[in-house]
Amino acid sequence: MTERERSTRRQVLRTGAALGVAGIGLSVAGITAASPGKGNENGEGKQFGRVYANDVLWRTNVVNVLDERPEPEDKIYFLHDGSGPIVANDDASDEQRSPFVSESAPGDRDWNGGQWTHYSAEVTDIAAFNDDAPLTNDGDIFDKDYIDVTLGRPGFGPPNYFICPLNGRA
Numbered sequence: 661m662t663e664r665e666r667s668t669r670r671q672v673l674r675t676g677a678a679l680g681v682a683g684i685g686l687s688v689a690g691i692t693a694a695s696p697g698k699g700n701e702n703g704e705g706k707q708f709g710r711v712y713a714n715d716v717l718w719r720t721n722v723v724n725v726l727d728e729r730p731e732p733e734d735k736i737y738f739l740h741d742g743s744g745p746i747v748a749n750d751d752a753s754d755e756q757r758s759p760f761v762s763e764s765a766p767g768d769r770d771w772n773g774g775q776w777t778h779y780s781a782e783v784t785d786i787a788a789f790n791d792d793a794p795l796t797n798d799g800d801i802f803d804k805d806y807i808d809v810t811l812g813r814p815g816f817g818p819p820n821y822f823i824c825p826l827n828g829r830a
Contacts, residue, residue: 710758710830711736712796713765717757718826720774726821730775735763737781737801737809738817745817751786753793757830759817763798766826774825780814781807 709720738759739746745759746752761781764771783789785806792804801807812820 709760709824711760711762711826712758712794713762713826714768715796716765717796717830718762718765719828719830720824720826723818724823725819726775726823729777729821730772730823732772733775733777734770734772735779735798736776737761737763737779737798738813739781739783739795739801739807740814740817741783741786742814746783746789749786751790752783753790755793756789757794761795761798761801762826774823776818776822776824777811778813778818778820778822780810780812780817782810782814783807 711718711720739756739761740759741749741752747756747759762776781801783806788804788806789795792800795801795804801809818824
């Protein structure tokens with residue numbers, strides 16, 4: 661077996677193990693939990709989303725909607741302006757490359773594989789947001805007096821509870 665074959669086999673085994681641990685199937689019929697973008701080097705045409713976690717932008721795809729709040733859970737904050745994702749607002753800073761910010765990421769002790777509970781994080785002052793953008797960790801969300809956080813979706817965006825792993829840096 662050549663070094664290239666071993667490397668490829670390791671990649672396949674790691675990917676399979678990661679999907680198994682996250683408890684997801686390969687159903688592509690779900691929705692993406694972030695601002696969608698085409699996958700890059702290994703995207704093969706799949707739609708990918710992005711989530712900030714611990715100041716890093718992560719890729720995500722394959723979502724399974726849950727009927728109830730997961731236990732254990734990962735909290736995800738959806739930045740929006742009351743009518744749509746903050747990244748869709750023409751007046752908002754382009755520095756914010758995702759409307760989603762997570763409390764944890766792979767490698768953290770409290771990471772639960774992307775079993776999300778959705779929190780609405782409404783930006784009430786776009787100018788103040790632009791001064792601080794990008795917001796890339798949960799501390800950024802809670803430190804700002806111009807962001808109102810409530811449990812659940814704001815009437816749009818991803819469902820209240822879902823599974824969506826963070827599967828590589830964006």
